Amino acid sequence: GEVCNMINKKYSEFLPSMQSAEDLVSQVDGLSSNIDLLKAGIENEVQRDLNVAVAEFAELKQQLERDTLVLSILKKLQEFDTAIKEYNTALLEKKYVAAAQQLEKARSSLKMLESRKGFELKILKALGIELTVQTQNMLYHLGEEWQKLAAWKLPPSKEGSSLESVMHSELHLHTVPSKEEDIAGSPVASVLQAFAVLGELHTKLKIFGQLLLKYILKPLISYPSLQPLTEEQSDVFILRFKSEEPNLDHSSPMEVFNKIKLIFEVLHKYLLNVPLDQPAEDKKERRVTLAELLGDMIWEELSDCLIQNCLVNSIPTNSSKLEQYIEVIKSTEEFEKALKNMQFLKGDTTDLLKYARNVNSHFANKKCQDVIVAARNLMTSEIHNTVKITPDSSVALPKLPDPAAGDHLKMQKTSKLLHNDMVHLENETKLSQYTFSLPACRISSSVEKLMELAYQTLLEATASTDQCCIQLFYSVRNIFQLFYDVVPTYHKENLQKLPQLAALHHNNCMYIAHHLLTLGHQFRYRLTNILCDGAATFVDLVPGFRRLGMECFLAQMRVQKGEILERLSSARNFSNMDDEENYCAANKAIRQVLHQLKRLGKVWQDVLPVNVYCKAMGTLLNTALSEMVTRIAALEDISAEDADRLYSLCRTMVEEGPQVFTPLPEDDKNKKYQEEVPVYVQKWMTFKELMIILQANLQEIVDQWADGKGPLAAEFSAAEVKSLIRALFQNTERRAAALAKIK
Numbered sequence: 001g002e003v004c005n006m007i008n009k010k011y012s013e014f015l016p017s018m019q020s021a022e023d024l025v026s027q028v029d030g031l032s033s034n035i036d037l038l039k040a041g042i043e044n045e046v047q048r049d050l051n052v053a054v055a056e057f058a059e060l061k062q063q064l065e066r067d068t069l070v071l072s073i074l075k076k077l078q079e080f081d082t083a084i085k086e087y088n089t090a091l092l093e094k095k096y097v098a099a100a101q102q103l104e105k106a107r108s109s110l111k112m113l114e115s116r117k118g119f120e121l122k123i124l125k126a127l128g129i130e131l132t133v134q135t136q137n138m139l140y141h142l143g144e145e146w147q148k149l150a151a152w153k154l155p156p157s158k159e160g161s162s163l164e165s166v167m168h169s170e171l172h173l174h175t176v177p178s179k180e181e182d183i184a185g186s187p188v189a190s191v192l193q194a195f196a197v198l199g200e201l202h203t204k205l206k207i208f209g210q211l212l213l214k215y216i217l218k219p220l221i222s223y224p225s226l227q228p229l230t231e232e233q234s235d236v237f238i239l240r241f242k243s244e245e246p247n248l249d250h251s252s253p254m255e256v257f258n259k260i261k262l263i264f265e266v267l268h269k270y271l272l273n274v275p276l277d278q279p280a281e282d283k284k285e286r287r288v289t290l291a292e293l294l295g296d297m298i299w300e301e302l303s304d305c306l307i308q309n310c311l312v313n314s315i316p317t318n319s320s321k322l323e324q325y326i327e328v329i330k331s332t333e334e335f336e337k338a339l340k341n342m343q344f345l346k347g348d349t350t351d352l353l354k355y356a357r358n359v360n361s362h363f364a365n366k367k368c369q370d371v372i373v374a375a376r377n378l379m380t381s382e383i384h385n386t387v388k389i390t391p392d393s394s395v396a397l398p399k400l401p402d403p404a405a406g407d408h409l410k411m412q413k414t415s416k417l418l419h420n421d422m423v424h425l426e427n428e429t430k431l432s433q434y435t436f437s438l439p440a441c442r443i444s445s446s447v448e449k450l451m452e453l454a455y456q457t458l459l460e461a462t463a464s465t466d467q468c469c470i471q472l473f474y475s476v477r478n479i480f481q482l483f484y485d486v487v488p489t490y491h492k493e494n495l496q497k498l499p500q501l502a503a504l505h506h507n508n509c510m511y512i513a514h515h516l517l518t519l520g521h522q523f524r525y526r527l528t529n530i531l532c533d534g535a536a537t538f539v540d541l542v543p544g545f546r547r548l549g550m551e552c553f554l555a556q557m558r559v560q561k562g563e564i565l566e567r568l569s570s571a572r573n574f575s576n577m578d579d580e581e582n583y584c585a586a587n588k589a590i591r592q593v594l595h596q597l598k599r600l601g602k603v604w605q606d607v608l609p610v611n612v613y614c615k616a617m618g619t620l621l622n623t624a625l626s627e628m629v630t631r632i633a634a635l636e637d638i639s640a641e642d643a644d645r646l647y648s649l650c651r652t653m654v655e656e657g658p659q660v661f662t663p664l665p666e667d668d669k670n671k672k673y674q675e676e677v678p679v680y681v682q683k684w685m686t687f688k689e690l691m692i693i694l695q696a697n698l699q700e701i702v703d704q705w706a707d708g709k710g711p712l713a714a715e716f717s718a719a720e721v722k723s724l725i726r727a728l729f730q731n732t733e734r735r736a737a738a739l740a741k742i743k
Contacts, residue, residue, distance in 0.1 A: 073113065080109040080127060084134060094187075096142060096194035103138060104197055106131055139200060145191045146204060149174050150271060152211055163223050166241060169215040173237040173270045189274045192290060196276050201293070209298040212267075217302055220259045221309050224251035228262055237270045239263070253328045253356075256310045257335040260302075267291075268342045295344035303352045311355055315362045317370065322465075325359050332356040364468040368475035371457050375479040378446040378453070379486045383494070383501050386442040386607070389511065438514050439609035447508040451515055454479055458523050480512065480541050484548060495552055500603045502556035507607065509549025513542045557616060560600065561623045567592045568624065574631045577645035590649055593624050597660040606665050613663040614673055618680025621657050625687045628653070632690060633720050638727045647694040650687065657681075686715040693724055698738040701725065705742055718742050 087102035110127055151172040155165040175188040195201040216239070220226055225245065231238045272291040311332075316322055332353050339345040355362070454476050461472035487505070494501045520537035571586040597620060604613055632646060658674040678684040689712050693701060704712035705721060712721065721742050729735045 069116070073116065076109045076113050077123075077127075080106050080113075083109065084130065087134065087138075091138060091141065094190075096138075096145075096190045097197065099138060100194040100197035103131070103135055106134075135198065138194075139198065142191055142194055142198075142200075143204075145187065146195075149188050149191060150208065152215070154211075154215060163219070163225070163243070166215060166219040166223065166226065167243060169219075170238060170240040171216065173239070174235060175237070175270050188271065192274055193276055201276070205290070205294055206297055209294055212263075212294075213298055213301060213305075216263055217260060217298075218305055220263070221256055221305050224255075226259075228259055230262070230266055237266070239266060251310070253306075253310050253314050254331045256306070257331050260306075261335060261338050264339060264342055264344060267294075268344075272342075289343050291343040292346065295339070295346070299345065299350070303350060306352055307355050311352070312362075312366075315359060315366050317367065322359065322363060329353075329356045329359070360465055360468060364464070364471040367457075367460065367468070368471055368478075371453065371472070371475050372478060372482065374453055375450060375482060376486065378450045379483055380490055381446045383444045383446070383491060383504050383508075385445045386504065387445045387448050388440070388606075389438055389443055389448075389507075390440045391438060438511060439611065441507045441609040441612075442504065442607045443507045443511045444504055447511060450479065450483070451512070454515075454519065458519070462523055477538065477541075480516065480538065480545075483512065484541075484544060488548065488552065496555070496559070499556050499560065499600055500607060502552055503604050503607045506549040506553035506612075507609070509545045509552070513545035513549070516542050516545065553616075557619065560596070560620055563596060564593050564620060564623050565627060567596070568627050568631075571631070573635075574628070574646060574649070575635055576642065577649075578639055578641040583645050586649055587652075590652055594653070594656050594660065597621060597624075597657075601660040601662045605662050608663070610663045610673070614661065614676070614680045617661055618677070618682075621660065621677070622681045622683050625653060625657070625681065626683045629683060629686055629690055632694075633716075633724060635727050638694075643694045643728060647691055650691045650694070654687065654691070685711070689715040693721075693728070698725070698729060698734055702738050702741050707741075708743070 083102045083106035087099050087106065090096075090099035090102060110124070110131055113124055113127070151174065153168075153170040153172065155168040175186060192201060195204055216228075219241075220228065223243075225243045227242050227244055229240050229242050231240075268291055272289065272294060274290045276288055276290060276293075311328070314325075314328055316325060336345060336350060336353055457472055457476050457479075461469045461476075464472060487508075488495065491501065491505070495505055496502075516538040520539070567589050569589075571589040572582045574586055575582070577583045577586065597617065600620070601617060604616065608616065628650065635642075638646070658677040661673045661677060661680075662670045663673055664670055689704070692704060693712070696704070701712070701721070704710050706713065708718070716724075722739055725735065725739055725742070729738075
């Protein structure tokens with residue numbers, strides 16, 4: 001019972017607490033459903049209202065933007081319209097700058113309109129067309145005005161720019177400022193400024209610049225006889241030309257500069273001194289004058305023309321005139337300065353001035369070029385115009401140029417030297433007067449002139465500045481290098497075909513080699529100071545020239561030898577001469593050889609030095625005799641009649657051979673050389689011995705042999721003599737005995 005009570009008691013305590021927990025749960029449930037209701041309410045009602053508000057706001061905002069855009073577009077359209085109206089008014093009043101500025105305003109309004117995406121208005125296209133039409137209209141008006149202001153009167157275009165047509169060119173400037181206005185406010189200023197605003201100034205100026213160059217500036221540089229004439233009337237300034245007889249082919253740079261300067265002064269005064277507001281690229285407003293713009297466009301072409309047609313011609317050709325060139329440099333400086341003051345030129349020392357200041361180098365280049373051109377012309381001229389050279393010929397030297405005062409002593413020394421040089425040389429080294437002399441012969445007159453050119457150029461070099469002296473010295477060396485390369489190639493065919501030219505070329509080379517030995521020596525005092533290690537010499541070129549002459553002549557000799565052997569090859573080996581036909585063939589061959597030699601003897605006469613002539617003719621005659629000896633000595637059988645006929649053929653050679661030696665034009669002087677033929681013809685005695693054998697009996701042959709000590713033994717070997725005996729004599733005891741003695 002106690003326990004039950006206890007349980008009940010506990011239970012009764014527990015029940016109420018359980019009750020209160022259940023109450024709590026139901027309360028929470030109630031609250032939760034309230035929240036759900038509320039949440040549903042919010043989601044359904046309030047959220048919807050909010051969305052509507054935001055949407056309305058966005059719509060209003062968009063509408064506002066659209067209205068603003070439409071408003072700004074209408075504003076731009078209005079601006080465009082106003083600009084075009086104001087442009088029209090300004091144009092009527094000839095306020096060109098204002099008109100041009102209004103057009104540019106209209107253009108920028110249109111640009112803005114076109115840049116709006118999503119507003120492709122149909123009207124824009126029409127506005128664009130309107131703007132283009134008005135711009136062209138304005139440019140047309142401006143062009144008309146400009147043509148009135150600067151009016152060209154030009155010759156018909158087909159005439160080109162000859163002196164005749166240039167005489168008819170005039171430029172009329174209707175830009176003479178009236179007393180009260182300065183040029184900046186004048187019509188010309190407003191026309192040009194308007195062009196500038198419309199971006200057309202460059203094009204207009206370029207055309208003007210080209211006309212100026214073609215019809216005024218370049219003719220003044222090219223035609224020395226042209227003089228500019230200027231005339232100012234109340235409302236117009238006229239520029240035209242008159243022609244005067246020029247006193248020279250080229251006007252001096254001073255004259256040309258003055259004429260050009262006059263043109264620029266006139267243009268500056270009446271046309272170009274207009275300051276322009278350029279559309280600023282770099283935000284800094286910069287005013288340029290028209291002169292500056294025009295200068296930029298034409299200066300390069302003008303300065304090229306001045307250099308090519310004026311300064312180049314004024315470069316002196318001899319050193320004595322170099323002093324005076326200072327004037328040209330001065331006047332070039334002044335010319336540039338004047339153009340700078342008028343703002344035609346911006347930079348410092350232009351190409352024009354650089355060219356003038358560099359006169360020494362141009363002088364040397366021009367001189368060297370002239371020398372090489374002259375030399376080349378001489379080398380490519382005919383070889384066969386000749387002059388006679390004798391041992392005492394010397395190169396004709398020009399008088400030295402008058403020395404400028406400062407160079408007086410130096411020059412005197414040089415000229416003295418030239419006259420005494422050979423004498424000095426003799427005294428110092430005790431050489432015979434003829435050590436350096438050439439044998440008498442003929443050379444091409446062009447080569448003599450070439451040598452004179454070399455001497456003159458070296459003389460000029462000794463009187464020049466160091467730099468120029470070096471350049472000239474090397475261009476003389478170049479002359480000879482050029483000869484070495486050009487002549488053999490240029491005249492190749494003739495040197496091979498024509499024996500006379502080969503001989504002349506040989507002499508030319510020997511003549512040059514001869515002069516090269518002493519050429520540097522005569523100028524050594526002046527040249528060695530400048531050219532290091534005493535390099536002022538031409539001696540190194542000597543062997544090359546000797547070789548060149550020799551090779552050409554030897555080649556010709558080979559050709560001639562070939563022809564001789566070719567002719568003798570038709571002599572049927574000189575066998576069976578008792579046959580009439582064979583004999584005729586051999587006789588004809590010998591006649592042809594003699595004829596060939598005679599012709600050569602004439603062609604080389606008075607051309608080759610005598611000793612060379614005799615050696616050459618001797619060598620060729622020797623070729624013929626030697627060939628005959630070889631053929632006859634090889635025959636196996638010679639009948640008595642054969643022997644007689646062979647003898648008579650040989651006699652023809654011995655009698656007529658020496659007559660081909662005619663080194664000199666005077667016949668009586670040639671005898672001496674004809675008698676000396678055995679000296680020049682190696683096989684002469686051999687040939688004579690052969691003739692003796694052809695006529696001799698056995699005993700005489702044995703006597704001529706004289707135990708290997710006789711004249712026959714000097715020319716033929718034992719084997720050859722035996723072979724001849726067998727061919728000439730029949731096999732008898734006497735022949736056997738004779739053969740036994742030949743050993």
